[in-house]
Amino acid sequence: MTTTSSRIDHLILLTGFSGAGKSSALKYLEDIGFLWVDNMPIPLIPKLVDQILSEALGSSRVVVGVHLRNQESLSAFHACYNEIIHKAVRFEMVFFEADFDVLISRYRETRRRHPLVRDHTVKEAVAMEMADLEPIRAMADTVVDTSRMTVPALKEHLNQLFHHNSGSDLLVFIRSFGFKFGSNSDADMVLDARFLPNPFYDTSLRAFCGKDPQIIQFLEEDGEALTFIEHLTTLFNYLLPRYRREKKRYFTVDIGCTGGRHRSVYLVERLAGRLREEGYQVILRHRDLDRESLRFAGEK
Numbered sequence: 001m002t003t004t005s006s007r008i009d010h011l012i013l014l015t016g017f018s019g020a021g022k023s024s025a026l027k028y029l030e031d032i033g034f035l036w037v038d039n040m041p042i043p044l045i046p047k048l049v050d051q052i053l054s055e056a057l058g059s060s061r062v063v064v065g066v067h068l069r070n071q072e073s074l075s076a077f078h079a080c081y082n083e084i085i086h087k088a089v090r091f092e093m094v095f096f097e098a099d100f101d102v103l104i105s106r107y108r109e110t111r112r113r114h115p116l117v118r119d120h121t122v123k124e125a126v127a128m129e130m131a132d133l134e135p136i137r138a139m140a141d142t143v144v145d146t147s148r149m150t151v152p153a154l155k156e157h158l159n160q161l162f163h164h165n166s167g168s169d170l171l172v173f174i175r176s177f178g179f180k181f182g183s184n185s186d187a188d189m190v191l192d193a194r195f196l197p198n199p200f201y202d203t204s205l206r207a208f209c210g211k212d213p214q215i216i217q218f219l220e221e222d223g224e225a226l227t228f229i230e231h232l233t234t235l236f237n238y239l240l241p242r243y244r245r246e247k248k249r250y251f252t253v254d255i256g257c258t259g260g261r262h263r264s265v266y267l268v269e270r271l272a273g274r275l276r277e278e279g280y281q282v283i284l285r286h287r288d289l290d291r292e293s294l295r296f297a298g299e300k
Contacts, residue, residue, distance in 0.1 A: 008062055008089040010034075010162075013045070013081070015066040015136060016096030017129055019103045021146040021154055024066055025096065027056055028068030029063045030157050031186050033162045038065035042076040046083045053087070068133060077136065086144060088145040092249075097135075097185065099147040100126060116226035142250070148211060148287070161250060163210050170244040172236075173252040175285040176210070176268040184287070187254040191232075193263040196225055209289060210265025219260055219266050229267065233274045242279060260288030 012034070016022055026036045037048065045064055052062060068074055085183055086269065088216055096105070107114055116125035124208045137143065142161070160171070183190060199205040199218050208214045219225040236253075243251055255271070257263035265286055272282045 006134075008049065009060040010062070011049065011067050011084070011089045011091045012063040012091045012162075013084070013091075014063055014096070015077075015093070016135075016144075017067060017098060017103060017126070017128075017133065018067075019106045019112075020096035020098045021149070022143075024151060024154060025144075025158060026063060027064050029052060029162065030159055034061045034063045034162075035064065036063045039067050040064070042066065042073055045080050048088070049084060049087055053089070066135060067115070069129075071132075074132065074136070078258075081102065081139070082083055091159050092141040093139060094144060095137050096140045096144050096146060097137065098145065099129065099182075101288040102147045116177075120181065145184055145186045145271050157245055168247060169281065170240060171241065171250040171280045171287065172280050173250060173254065174268050174272050174275075174282060175254045175287055176260055176264035176289065177254055177256045178257055178264070178291075179256045180260060181260065181288050181291070183256060187252045189253045191253065191255045193228075193267050194256045196228070196257075196262065196263045197222070198258065200259065208262075210262050210267070211269060215262050215266060219263065225263075225270075229270050229274065231268075233278075236271075236275060237278060240275075247258075260291070261289070265289055276291055 012029070013030075014025060016020055023038070026038055029180075030036045035052075040048065045066070048064070049062075066077060068077055070198045079094070087218050104123055106112075107126075114122050114129075116129055120128065132246040143156075146159065149157065160173075175184070175187070179192075179194070196219060199208070199215050203217070205214055205218060210216075240251065253265045253271075268284060268286065272284050275282050
């Protein structure tokens with residue numbers, strides 16, 4: 001390639017498991033300004049990039065949906081990836097996934113045919129695809145787990161990841177969750193808050209959450225939670241500038257406790273406040289708080 005003036009500000013190769021939401025993602029990314037192309041022959045993808053770079057197509061943000069359904073396509077994708085990564089574009093690979101049981105359930109509910117179903121059951125096809133694509137998942141810059149996402153939640157997540165145009169600025173996601181509901185697979189770092197005293201065992205505190213003053217007072221009483229926050233603040237003040245220097249666009253931290261209602265919610269709120277004071281863009285998520293809130297409401 002001879003040109004040095006790129007017309008592509010952002011190129012995304014979007015791939016992942018069948019049934020994980022790639023088609024919905026492509027349509028929404030078009031809504032926020034991406035030119036999208038789906039399921040084109042993989043060897044032609046670098047040629048598309050060259051065509052856009054030569055200004056034959058006028059778009060600065062491009063997303064290409066890539067479907068990997070056999071060993072030939074996997075080999076072609078590796079060659080395509082190695083070619084694109086040397087071009088003068090800001091490039092990242094996004095991998096969509098969902099839990100094994102969730103993928104099977106989606107195919108059963110929609111009665112869609114899995115693309116790998118030939119002489120196999122849906123369960124066998126999903127398992128084969130997950131095994132085949134594991135090396136591709138390991139190459140991805142971003143993994144999006146849609147297991148617990150509704151379509152509106154997926155749109156919001158994509159909007160936060162890709163709608164802003166902040167160049168190399170770093171976006172920090174901090175999420176609380178409950179270990180008893182399973183952990184997320186797309187976190188860059190997972191922290192366990194279950195060493196802190198659990199307000200759940202005090203029946204007068206059980207129905208409150210980590211945002212409430214009663215829980216805050218309980219957790220800060222012995223000083224352990226405050227000490228932990230200080231250590232985390234020091235850790236992230238060390239790490240985040242280095243990730244920013246390496247042009248990392250987002251960093252996801254999950255903090256879990258047993259149910260995702262008390263300790264993890266408190267810590268996420270406190271840590272987010274500290275990092276915002278340091279000037280970082282921070283987005284909060286409390287994955288299981290609503291789930292637990294509904295349960296406690298039902299007990300009243």
